[in-house]
Amino acid sequence: MQGRLTRVNLAALAIGLAFLYLPIAILVIYSFNDSRLVGVWGGWSLRWYRDLLGNQAMLDAAWASLRVAVLSASIATVLGTLAALALVRAGRFAGRTAFVAMIYAPLVMPEVITGLSLLLLFVAINIDRGFWTVVIAHATLTLCFVTVVVQARLLDFDRSLEEAATDLGCPPWRVFMTITLPLIAPAVVAAWMLAFTLSLDDLVIASFTSGPGATTLPIRIYSEVRLGVKPEINAVCTIMIAVVASVLIVASLLSKLTVASRTQRSA
Amino acid sequence: MVRFEDVSKRFGATAAVDRLSLDIFPGEFFALLGPSGCGKTTLLRMLAGFETPDEGRILLDGSDIAAVPPHRRPVNMMFQSYALFPHLTVAGNIAFGLRQEGLPKTEIAERVGAMMALLQLGRLGERRPDQLSGGQRQRVALARSLVKRPRVLLLDEPMAALDRKLREETQFELMDLQARLGLTFVIVTHDQEEAMKVADRIGVMNHGRLVQVALPEEIYEKPNSRWVADFIGDVNLIEGRVTVADADGVVVEAAEGIRFQADATDGAKTGETVWVALRPEKIAIASITDGKRADALYGEVLEIGYRGDVSVYKVRLDNGLVMKAAAANTMRRVAQPFGCNDRVVLSWARDAVAVLTR
Ligand SMILES: Nc1ncnc2c1ncn2[C@@H]1O[C@H](COP(=O)(O)OP(=O)(O)OP(=O)(O)O)[C@@H](O)[C@H]1O
Numbered sequence: 354m355q356g357r358l359t360r361v362n363l364a365a366l367a368i369g370l371a372f373l374y375l376p377i378a379i380l381v382i383y384s385f386n387d388s389r390l391v392g393v394w395g396g397w398s399l400r401w402y403r404d405l406l407g408n409q410a411m412l413d414a415a416w417a418s419l420r421v422a423v424l425s426a427s428i429a430t431v432l433g434t435l436a437a438l439a440l441v442r443a444g445r446f447a448g449r450t451a452f453v454a455m456i457y458a459p460l461v462m463p464e465v466i467t468g469l470s471l472l473l474l475f476v477a478i479n480i481d482r483g484f485w486t487v488v489i490a491h492a493t494l495t496l497c498f499v500t501v502v503v504q505a506r507l508l509d510f511d512r513s514l515e516e517a518a519t520d521l522g523c524p525p526w527r528v529f530m531t532i533t534l535p536l537i538a539p540a541v542v543a544a545w546m547l548a549f550t551l552s553l554d555d556l557v558i559a560s561f562t563s564g565p566g567a568t569t570l571p572i573r574i575y576s577e578v579r580l581g582v583k584p585e586i587n588a589v590c591t592i593m594i595a596v597v598a599s600v601l602i603v604a605s606l607l608s609k610l611t612v613a614s615r616t617q618r619s620a
Numbered sequence: 621m622v623r624f625e626d627v628s629k630r631f632g633a634t635a636a637v638d639r640l641s642l643d644i645f646p647g648e649f650f651a652l653l654g655p656s657g658c659g660k661t662t663l664l665r666m667l668a669g670f671e672t673p674d675e676g677r678i679l680l681d682g683s684d685i686a687a688v689p690p691h692r693r694p695v696n697m698m699f700q701s702y703a704l705f706p707h708l709t710v711a712g713n714i715a716f717g718l719r720q721e722g723l724p725k726t727e728i729a730e731r732v733g734a735m736m737a738l739l740q741l742g743r744l745g746e747r748r749p750d751q752l753s754g755g756q757r758q759r760v761a762l763a764r765s766l767v768k769r770p771r772v773l774l775l776d777e778p779m780a781a782l783d784r785k786l787r788e789e790t791q792f793e794l795m796d797l798q799a800r801l802g803l804t805f806v807i808v809t810h811d812q813e814e815a816m817k818v819a820d821r822i823g824v825m826n827h828g829r830l831v832q833v834a835l836p837e838e839i840y841e842k843p844n845s846r847w848v849a850d851f852i853g854d855v856n857l858i859e860g861r862v863t864v865a866d867a868d869g870v871v872v873e874a875a876e877g878i879r880f881q882a883d884a885t886d887g888a889k890t891g892e893t894v895w896v897a898l899r900p901e902k903i904a905i906a907s908i909t910d911g912k913r914a915d916a917l918y919g920e921v922l923e924i925g926y927r928g929d930v931s932v933y934k935v936r937l938d939n940g941l942v943m944k945a946a947a948a949n950t951m952r953r954v955a956q957p958f959g960c961n962d963r964v965v966l967s968w969a970r971d972a973v974a975v976l977t978r
């Protein structure tokens with residue numbers, strides 16, 4: 354399947370990329386449009402970004418989203434890492450298969466169902482929906498992604514390193530803190546970033562589980578767009594794209610870095 | 621110092637270690653020798669605390685260590701894979717064990733420095749393990765376990781990855797260190813030459829059991845079974861029957877009609893089937909110069925295995941038996957006095973013959 358970049362290939366690639374990224378490119382370009390009308394080019398301008406600074410509702414939503422993302426990603430990272438440790442380290446315990454299935458189910462579960470079931474849960478136990486329910490819902494959503502990422506790293510972790518540390522007089526919990534955690538840290542950080550971006554742009558689950566006073570950015574944007582696309586929205590989205598893209602780039606660099614150092618070590 | 625009492629360890633159906641008893645003395649350099657999979661690593665891992673024996677006890681200085689978790693045992697293990705911490709520097713790796721003891725920083729620095737000097741790691745302190753050569757890594761692993769001054773140091777094939785020259789240097793370094801620090805070393809190896817060279821005593825293992833525990837020269841000269849004789853070095857093993865057995869010695873007659881005279885041997889009884897073990901290098905091989913002698917064995921060279929310093933000659937004796945004899949190559953190869961198909965005479969001293977009853 355080794356082929357060269359022929360004209361046909363190039364064209365196919367261009368069409369594919371255009372299909373994926375043209376809408377985004379248009380959005381980004383129009384966020385710098387001086388004209389209020391979408392589809393009319395009025396020259397370059399940053400005025401919508403300036404206007405955005407005056408839009409308190411939008412800024413509040415962004416701030417709420419950021420806090421939700423940081424908190425839920427942190428919770429998911431801790432729990433997901435523990436789950437990965439249990440899966441890789443505990444050997445064959447009773448109910449392991451069921452545990453694995455339960456961890457991975459949310460990966461393939463339609464978001465609407467996850468959102469709805471969480472909503473029912475919160476209603477059933479009579480919790481007021483708001484900031485914390487969104488955090489919990491997002492932690493639930495992203496936990497399985499964290500587990501998958503961390504588990505992959507743990508699977509090729511050299512257990513003899515931990516044994517060597519134990520042998521040198523290190524008690525078990527300190528072995529985890531000084532040997533295991535630093536060595537899987539890149540995967541854990543990458544997993545956190547993945548969870549962060551997933552939380553940041555989730556609309557479905559957030560709309561099921563958020564309440565008054567806990568409007569996240571995607572919910573805000575969605576509700577504003579229903580009243581017509583305002584150029585300000587383009588500016589917000591452009592900023593979100595930039596944030597998500599840079600987080601994902603850092604995450605992928607981190608996982609590349611670990612792969613590189615691993616191959617170097619085994620060479 | 622260390623005592624194994626009827627220790628067994630099973631993995632499923634295989635008994636990795638099978639009712640094994642062994643005493644290791646303080647200050648001793650003990651080598652465990654045996655074929656792959658015979659349970660050497662498992663034995664060390666039980667002593668270090670990474671496996672629990674299914675049966676039996678392990679005593680350290682007279683007290684059972686079953687209840688002591690691995691991080692509290694005064695035993696350090698140098699791993700076959702070195703297991704250096706990739707995220708720490710060389711100095712950090714060596715200091716790791718001392719940090720766990722909570723020693724003052726100055727003492728740690730001092731001891732790490734001394735150990736690095738001892739193992740000639742002087743300028744490598746700030747490097748990371750992946751920036752070291754195989755031999756350097758091995759020395760770091762050694763330093764890391766030695767710096768703790770363990771009562772017992774376990775070395776699991778510490779030199780398997782080294783080339784011959786570096787291996788020899790390291791063997792001497794190890795022996796020197798062991799003598800200087802007065803520690804107890806247990807080394808696992810499948811290199812018998814290495815075991816002979818470094819160890820005070822050797823334990824030969826097979827199928828989870830110790831077959832023979834003795835001084836290196838005893839293992840080599842007086843193996844207690846055919847299996848040990850065959851496992852250690854090159855040997856001619858010839859089956860025969862005891863015809864005479866008294867205080868003056870033993871006479872064994874082989875099927876081919878050769879009679880072997882040997883020193884008195886425990887357990888050899890007249891009429892029993894035994895095996896004669898003769899090391900090739902103890903058999904003198906010579907060209908036939910003078911007339912036939914009654915007590916010598918004549919034959920024809922079948923094959924010559926040239927090994928540089930010695931050559932091993934496969935000789936078919938006139939009575940059909942094939943024996944190997946080794947001779948030092950004191951002359952250049954072209955000048956060898958005999959080649960393939962030449963007729964030669966073999967002879968040996970009576971004390972070169974070992975009689976094995978099992
Ligand atoms: N964790 C384990 N699970 C199952 N079987 C094991 C385990 N560890 C060792 N064994 C088995 O126990 C036996 C002894 O293994 P061990 O590692 O002690 O051999 P060894 O003498 O060190 O061999 P080598 O010289 O190849 O290192 C082998 O048959 C091996 O397959």
Ligand SMILES: [Mg+2]
Pocket residue numbers: 660661662776
């Ligand atoms: Mg082994």
